[in-house]
Each structure stands twice: as structure tokens, then as C-alpha cells.
Amino acid sequence: MKTTYAALLRGINVGGHKKVPMADLRTLLTGLGHGDVRTHLQSGNAVFTSTSDDEEALAAELGKAIHDHFGFTVDCLVRDGVYLSAIVDACPFPAASLEGKQLHVTYFSEQVGPERFASVDPAAYAPEDFKLGDRALYLYAPDGLGRSKLGEVLARPAPLKGIVATSRNWNTVTKLAELTRA
Structure with a gap:
């Protein structure tokens, strides 16, 4: 069963620092195997579906993917739609x-x-x-x-x-x- 989540990234695209284009964020999430990936605004909000039920693991996985791709650390929180x-x-x-x-x-x-x-x-x-x-x-x-x-x-x-x-x-x-x- 798939759950719909929002990824909340902290402190990206603010004042020219930690630039994460939303198209790249969508590509990263899709590459991690998530579905129905969408972004909202330029401030680090993404929505996706996953079969995982572990929000902390999803956040850690996304944080690692961002670090590997962009070379900097971004704190990530993942929360499901019910929350x-x-x-x-x-x-x-x-x-x-x-x-x-x-x-x-x-x-x-x-x-x-x-x-x-x-x-x-x-x-x-x-x-x-x-x-x-x-x-x-x-x-x-x-x-x-x-x-x-x-x-x-x-x-x-x-x-x-x-x-x-x-x-x-x-x-x-x-x-x-x-x-x-x-």
C-alpha cells in the first residue's frame, strides 16, 4: 500500500545558498523509487508516494541523496498526509x-x-x-x-x-x- 508524504526541506533556496532546483528534487525523489512526485513552491516542499511507512528513514534517504547530488547537507522532515x-x-x-x-x-x-x-x-x-x-x-x-x-x-x-x-x-x-x- 502506498502512502502520500510531504518532504519538508530546511533552509534551501534562501539568499542564494543551498540551491536545490525543484526539478532536481523531483528527479531525486523519483530516482529513490517514489511515485507521483510533485513540488510546491521553491522553498523545499515535495509531495510523493511511497510503500515505506518509516518517515525517519525516508527523510534520511532524501537527505543523503541531496548531499550526494549537491554536496551539502540539508535537514529533511517527512510527514504523511494524515499527520x-x-x-x-x-x-x-x-x-x-x-x-x-x-x-x-x-x-x-x-x-x-x-x-x-x-x-x-x-x-x-x-x-x-x-x-x-x-x-x-x-x-x-x-x-x-x-x-x-x-x-x-x-x-x-x-x-x-x-x-x-x-x-x-x-x-x-x-x-x-x-x-x-x-
């Missing part, structure tokens, strides 16, 4: 009444507990806010991520040491959930 739809459904903020740039999801390679963010006082950044979910963090930033002081604090390496994290705006979050629906 991506659950992230949309569990949103603790009123997503329907917000612009896509106001709401972001950071996907983590493992579950992150509140203790990792205990030093962050959300009230100090109001009206910005964040909530933890299943291997994810939801960030409400009414002026967008580029102007978010809370987003800047949450992105500092110390709270996430050893964990792969990559963020997407709400438009991309919902589009990937839609593209991976079986």
Missing part, C-alpha cells in the same frame, strides 16, 4: 480569520515539551503567541514572521538543540495537507 491534516485540524488559533502570513507552523523531528520554552514569556510579546502541538509549534504573528519578535526568540538554537525544525506559513501548511490527502 499534516491533523496539524491543520488541531490549530489552536482562528486560522480561518487570519491571513496566511500571520500564522506559521514549525515542524519538529521529535516531540518538544513545554520545558524547552519555559524561559519564553508569551505575555511579553503579546499580541503574538505560540502553542505547542504534536511535533509542531504554532506561531501567531499578526505582523508576519519577518517582524515577529517572538518568532525570533523561538528560533534561537538553544531551545531546539539537537532537533530538526522547519517552518511554513499557514498557506503552505494547508496546501501540503491538501496535496497529501489520499
Whole structure:
């Protein structure tokens, strides 16, 4: 049985660094034996089908293929459509009444507990806010991520040491959930 997944690549095609053309990414995924390969935007989102049920192995395999082909390391997360739809459904903020740039999801390679963010006082950044979910963090930033002081604090390496994290705006979050629906 095939499962539909989204691959989320961290930090590619930003500021001219770690360039991964989406056509090459599609070719890599196809070469790894995956089917129905599509990409979304230029920021490292791919959708594909696989008979594997091991997201970590799929992510590691893709990361190795990117390293072998391009010569640099890219952190990859792979999540199935059921998970991506659950992230949309569990949103603790009123997503329907917000612009896509106001709401972001950071996907983590493992579950992150509140203790990792205990030093962050959300009230100090109001009206910005964040909530933890299943291997994810939801960030409400009414002026967008580029102007978010809370987003800047949450992105500092110390709270996430050893964990792969990559963020997407709400438009991309919902589009990937839609593209991976079986």
C-alpha cells in the first residue's frame, strides 16, 4: 500500500545558498523509487508516494541523496498526509480569520515539551503567541514572521538543540495537507 508524504526541506533556496532546483528534487525523489512526485513552491516542499511507512528513514534517504547530488547537507522532515491534516485540524488559533502570513507552523523531528520554552514569556510579546502541538509549534504573528519578535526568540538554537525544525506559513501548511490527502 502506498502512502502520500510531504518532504519538508530546511533552509534551501534562501539568499542564494543551498540551491536545490525543484526539478532536481523531483528527479531525486523519483530516482529513490517514489511515485507521483510533485513540488510546491521553491522553498523545499515535495509531495510523493511511497510503500515505506518509516518517515525517519525516508527523510534520511532524501537527505543523503541531496548531499550526494549537491554536496551539502540539508535537514529533511517527512510527514504523511494524515499527520499534516491533523496539524491543520488541531490549530489552536482562528486560522480561518487570519491571513496566511500571520500564522506559521514549525515542524519538529521529535516531540518538544513545554520545558524547552519555559524561559519564553508569551505575555511579553503579546499580541503574538505560540502553542505547542504534536511535533509542531504554532506561531501567531499578526505582523508576519519577518517582524515577529517572538518568532525570533523561538528560533534561537538553544531551545531546539539537537532537533530538526522547519517552518511554513499557514498557506503552505494547508496546501501540503491538501496535496497529501489520499
